[in-house]
Amino acid sequence: MEQFRTVGVIGRMGSVKVVETLRRLKQFLIANGMHVVLEETTATVLPGHNLQVSSIKMMGEIADLVIVVGGDGSLLGAAREMAKFNIPILGVNRGKLGFLTDISPDGLERGIEEVLEGRYVEEKRFLMDAFVRRDGEPVGFGSALNDVVLHPGKSTRMIEFELFVEGQFVYGQKSDGLIVSTPTGSTAYALSAGGPIMHPRLDAVVLVPMFPHTLSSRPIVVDGKAEIKIQIGDENGIYPQVSCDGQKHIAAAPGDTVTIRKKPHKLRLIHPTNHDFYATCREKLGWASSLTMLH
Template sequence: MDQFKNIGLVGRLNSSSVVVSLKLIIPFLQERGLNVIVDRAIGELVSEYGLQESALRLMGESCDMVIVVGGDGTLLGAARELAPYKVPVLGVNRGNLGFLTDITPDQVCEKITEVLEGRYTIENRFLIDAFVRRKGLPVGEGSALNEVILHPGKTARLIRFDLYIEGEYVYNQRSDGLIVATPTGSTAYSLSGGGPIMHPRLDAIVLVPMFPHTLSSRPIVVDGNVELKIVVDERNETFPNVSCDGQTNIVCAPGDVITIRKKPQKLRLIHPLSYNFYETCRSKLGWGAKLGE
């Protein structure tokens, strides 16, 4: 328990179930003599405990572990802020699927106890950075744990763009866009678009065309260390968008260049020893169990 003295708490807003879990976790940690620091965004929800509040980014500097209570979206937002600080993150699921927040509410005290006692594993999950430049000048940038998506925005029109991998020309495509996903994101939007499921330990990126205007366009899996470049065709009449984890949005223009590459810092994701990726796929995606189960 000595390695986790300062515990950060992050929760999804506008969720009564999240508040219930927070009010279970806080006294549980305090009874063990641990210092609990709560994300400023949810401070009012648990104000009766008189906890120290902090901006999420600063938690990375002051906390030994951060517990995220909510869905995968909540953890995605926390991951982008906390990854540069290498602070380990533990997810408690109060959302829907819960691929990243794998502790269930009924097991929260049991599993946190296991972690505090050193019975856990840590997975390093890489993120990707996206940079948009217009005539050589920066327009915007963002990071993603799941995926970076080029999409039409509010208009339902095809986008024309060129794709380069490590400076080598791949193709010119007309489609609704392109999903660039990490292994973590391979079970998210990429999966809905027909992409493959990748084990989280793979060092790879998958590129999934969105409704391409040709039957020969298929997902491509590439090395995780490549640099991708997407050039928005000058002939486009619309202004496509670049979205990072569905939470950061950059509006592009015809001729813009989008560069995507692996982020230097990784998210340190804590799992209880009982965590099993394939069991998670079975339960979340409805895969068949063994006969007789």
């Protein structure tokens, strides 16, 4: 296990609880001899901190470990930035669900101490790149840990598009759009659209149609290495959007092509040693924990 010396800290803005947890985390890390680097926006909520401050990009170059205090959305943003630096990320949950940020504030010091001592499990999660092209020229780019979504934006009209996987035509569809999700994102937006839950270690991508204008359309799981292409129909009366993790939005137009493929860099996600994917599903999704609960 790695020995961490320089720890980057990123916190979600706009939450008193996050600030409280950031203060505890800062004190604990310093007491344990860590060199702490605060992300520049996070540093503004900790006046008088006397710590090094950096941009997220610079943090990727100097930190051994990055700790994110917030919800899954906060970790998604950090993951897209940190994956290329091969730096492990640990999440402290101050959000709602917490599929990715799995250290609880109540067990903050104990959980962080275990990680600093080398007692943790590490997962590799792959990300996707999305390219939007118009007449063969690039007009937008984004990365996603959870999902890339083609959707109508503010319009309520359906989108007509054609789907190709590895150059092979799959179908033409008229729907509210398409969710292209990694296993990490299968418990997020794709789940609410009727997609399957995929174990994080799977090398696969799921394609989930959104309210298709047919009764026979179902989610499709394809190889994680497959190139996915969505051809937006020329006759569409709307200008749809391509959203990456619901945080990066690219304006598309009729006739545009959206190409999605696996990113070359993977996220190194750290969990406490007692991490259990199925236990997380039971807790977050309300699955029964025993047969007695079913009666």
